[in-house]
Amino acid sequence: MVVIGRDGGQGPTASLGHYRARDGSHGAPVAVDADRPHAGLVVGKRGSGKTYTLGVLLEGVASVDGVASVVVDPMGTFESLAGSAVDASVVAPRVRADALGPRRWCSLLGLSPESGTGALVWQAATTSETLAAMRAFVDGADADPAVRRAARNHLTLAASWGVFDAAGLATETLCGPDVTVLNLAGVDSAPANAVLAAVADSLYDARISGGSGRLPWLFVDEAHTFTHGVASAALRRLLTKGRHPGVSCWLATQRPSALPAVAISQADLLLAHRLTSEADIDALADARPTYLDGSLETRLPAATGEALVVDDATESTHHVQVRERRTPHGGGSPRASAVDRA
Known part of the structure; x- marks a missing residue:
């Protein structure tokens, strides 16, 4: 098994998928290092599998002792985790x-x-x-x-807005053993940014003060809606300084060109699905290291679920087929053909 994000050593991992062989067959299994903190970025156009991949990573670290997983869910996509194969709690977004x-x-x-x-x-x-x-x-x-x-x-x-409460979200909840899903579906951008800013600061401060023995992994879907609002400074701190106290931050977006340059340049792990916008491809290409040889546009995958992984820890690239999830995926689009017209 190849472990992405790890330059030697051992420790827990999160299963990601397998290598894509040229003939379409499965190659060696691929996992992501879950022992050390990472700044990660998952990108891809709508329908390419980016939110699905975020769920795969979330599944993988949910079972790792010593990790506390928190997902910021602006679309209600991860609400289906509750009652599934992982221990997850969907909580109302309330902060002090x-x-x-x-x-x-x-x-x-x-x-x-x-x-x-x-x-x-x-x-x-x-x-x-x-x-x-x-x-x-x-x-x-x-x-x-x-x-x-x-x-x-x-x-x-x-x-x-209904997001401010005298009790707020306890650090013990955010840093607990269960996956914490912050359901922000239907919450406007300003209050959603306020919630993420408070949560990101709480996770960072808990590690700095010794208030959490677990290493937090913060997952943010639709990250482009947060990186220029009130939450931007808190996210920037996690991306640039979070690895020292042990806080991982994973951003997922269909619009990498809308992210600040620091969100791309600080990512030690990049999982890129299909992109067709020239602005989005250029944004990635401008910030990626020199060992990413050749045109990025020609190296990006075309099929749903395939990903180009850029691993800055080992200065390597990988072509991966993301595995199937064990938990329900709430990010698919409804179809008229599936509507019950009775």
């Missing part, structure tokens, strides 16, 4: 208001910290632990009535 900090609160609400309204929200976030306390601070502030009214309206909007 003070998990964001004053600067993020201003960014989240689209306010300049230098404006009167932004400065008031900043002060409220600095002195308050809950959203209710922030609103109470604003109501009692010695400020212009128009400024108080504007700040109150912004915080009322944040409350309507």
Whole structure:
């Protein structure tokens, strides 16, 4: 068996699939190193298998002792994991208001910290632990009535999102033995970014402080919706610094050209499915190392489920057929022919 992402040594692995032989037959089995932290990127156009592959990786590390798996699920694709072959819990996305900090609160609400309204929200976030306390601070502030009214309206909007809770998500839940699925289906971009920012920080801080003995693996589907929002700084920290305390971060997207360059350049493992957009292919080619010889466009697979794997740990590339999942895949598109018209 070939273990991608490992330059010698032993340890737990996550089964990925097998080599693609030229005649279409199965080659040697291929797995991904699950012993050390990684920054990974799974890309591919819609329907090429990227979300399916993310599920395969999630299955693989779910059974590894010492790993805590958290998946950010903006489409509700991974909800089907609950009650399947892995121990998974689908949890409501609830985070503490003070998990964001004053600067993020201003960014989240689209306010300049230098404006009167932004400065008031900043002060409220600095002195308050809950959203209710922030609103109470604003109501009692010695400020212009128009400024108080504007700040109150912004915080009322944040409350309507339903993602802020005084208890929030406990670190013990996120770093527990079960897979934690954060179901963000139907949640708008701004509150979804707030949830991911808080969760990413919680996983990182838990490892820095010694609050988690397990190594967290954070999986983010549709990552392009998060890398330019409030969650961008938290993701950047995981990608650039997360491996030192032991936090893995895996991003999946159909639009690699929409990701910041750091998301591609920091990935030590790249799993690329079919891409047809010239902008997406160029984005990968510009950030990949020199040992990826030849045109990237000619090396990308054409069939669903096939992947070009670029392993920066061993400076090698692999052509892999991703294995079948053992858990239900919720990412397929419905078909009119399958509708019950009775």
